Amino acid sequence: MRHPKDMSRRQFLTRAGGAAIAMPSLAAILAACTKPGSGSDAGASGSLENIPIATLDNPVELPLTSEPIAADTPIESGPLVLYNWADYIYKKVVQDFEEKFQVDVQISTFNNLEEGIQKVVNGQITPDVFVPTPGYLRRLVAKSLLQPLQHELIPNMANVWPSYSNPGPYYDLNWHYSIPYTIYTWGVAYRRDRVDDADLASQGWDALWNHDYAGEISLYDSYGDTIAITILRDGSLDVNSQDPAVINNAKEAILQTINDNQARLTINGVYAKLPAGDYTVAESWSGDIVGASIFYLPPGVSSDILGYWKPENGKTMIGNDLLVVPSVSKSPRLAHEFINFMLDEKEGTENFTGYNGYQPPFTSINPETLVAKGIVPETLTSAVVTEDMFKKDLTPYELPPEVDQIWLDAWTEIKAGA
């Protein structure tokens, strides 16, 4: 119980306390007076302007933002944090790595790459190894979010198609920052027990717009992929179109198959729902349908029922996913070892054929041996990617922001169900 005479002191304390709270927030408010993004703040991302967007015709060597780690860096005790798509690595291969190096591997997953990128950029997650696509590489490097690779620690790069290290892929000449994890094409996966091969080949992309399959059509819930294949379906080869009219037509076409044929936007449509029988035709990355044949068929169902169609060479869209080491990595040497491990012929092939279905670009892998060994069903031969395709086929590139926004707006309209 306090005596009223304390009042003045209490008031003083209250006011002093109030002032103590107010001072820092005042500083914050004053700091907020400078308009964010203006002045010195903008300079931080300025180096982006010095790196052009990479294309096959305009390959880019990314600048070194720091030195690679020394080749004799001791191997850290871990754990190794891998930030990856869900269901995108074989657990057995991960266990092999854990045993070999006596470390823990912690796998965090993202459901779409935009989400993954946001978390890496925000620092919400500090992975040792991350799995982006080439389209993000330039921006990640410009922000100094990746560290250059120490090539001496990745001798298994010799197992990869030579063009990946000499001169290196168009997006990363001399592979300063990335190694290819998987390669894949875009096509149509279908149920051979419901659609004839020749019939589907004659339809091509139009199968995804065929009313006969109403209610059993899946498209990827991913704006870049689905708009690009719709542009192909509409007869253009410009899968990186900057023309609003082309993008608008693609949007109308996608809305049409959603409204008239109940096409669904999914992520697991190919590898889980098509084998289960929910879908008859689906937009598909080649790795998803191979993965479906390996892992997801209901018991007693032959992999013969799965088919994959892709356009003729020169009209196929092809892409790859990368392994990179973020600059925040706490175990960079271990990260290098992990990358090297995944490029090991035995481990990398096991990851592909044991579970993942996504092919690493190894020289030792070719369609004939895969089919002959029974790893890939004969009906899915077309899902195997070869090195010559990679050099001449269509490739999705990073879109300039203002164009990307047009694609995103089209997708917003599709998703709003307008």
Next chain:
Amino acid sequence: MPEIATDTTTPVEDAEAQEPRRRRMRRRGDPSASDERSGVWYPNWYWPSFIAPGTIVLIFLFVLPFYVVFSVAFGTVDFNNFGQAVPYYAPWWWSFHTFNGTLQQFYAGSHIYQDPLIRTFEYVIAASIICLVVGYAVAYYTARFATKYKGLILILLVSPFWISYLMRIYAWQGLLDVNGPINKILTPFGFAHTNFLEGKAITVILGLVYGYIPFMILPIYASLDRIQESLLEAGRDLGGSGAQTFWRVTLPLSRPAILAGIVIVTLPMFGDYYTNDLLGSTKTSMFGNLISQQTEATAGSTRAASLVLILSVIVLIPMMYYLRETKRQVEQA
């Protein structure tokens, strides 16, 4: 209301003069104005301090985050940094460009947000009505007729919460699948094979009902359970039939609970997105889906924040009505 009116019109000195002396003295911290019964004197800040934790929580978990939403909505995005949000914390930098653009999509141009908005209202109203009708019946039975099973029914009502909502909706996905059990049960009875999950309004509405109906039942049950038997007997005594007693006694007495139940279920339904994500398609996109999609999209955060502000204004309307109603009821009581 009248008290406030006199307060503002009366000069301060007069008001103080009219105030009972004891209260005035306690207000000034005079120890002689102590609580006479207990003989304990509490300083001025004692009772108000009880609200401090709540105020602090409200400031840090509501006011500040909400201000950040404003700053993001009226800020910009940095395309050189993966389209990350650049919030403008200082109101004098606020730019209404994105907000206006977002707002216009509800009524002008290609108005891509109009359909989801109308749909949201339709689904929420339909689901709330079903919740109310079904929920009232269940609550009424439990409160009046369940007797010794009352406890069991209440446990059963709450038991779904032991399993996460997400898990339960995934279970519905399996049940409602084209090849799922529900189709297998219905087809022998002459129902056509139905794909419930292809974006059907009825699936989403029933999903919402399923998710939120316990929140309707519990407050109504609590209120019905408290109605004194004697009031109902009086109703019958005065010549009312069973139905008349219900309409003129039970229903008016449970009205506050009905209002509370409606508010508790509709407010979250307006922002619900996962029910539609899991049971519907883009054809049944609701307002919450627009927000969730923009938060995931590259450079979508300003638009997402703008949509949040617009949704807040929309749900403010039923909320204001609720507050006004409860205030009126308090005044009547």
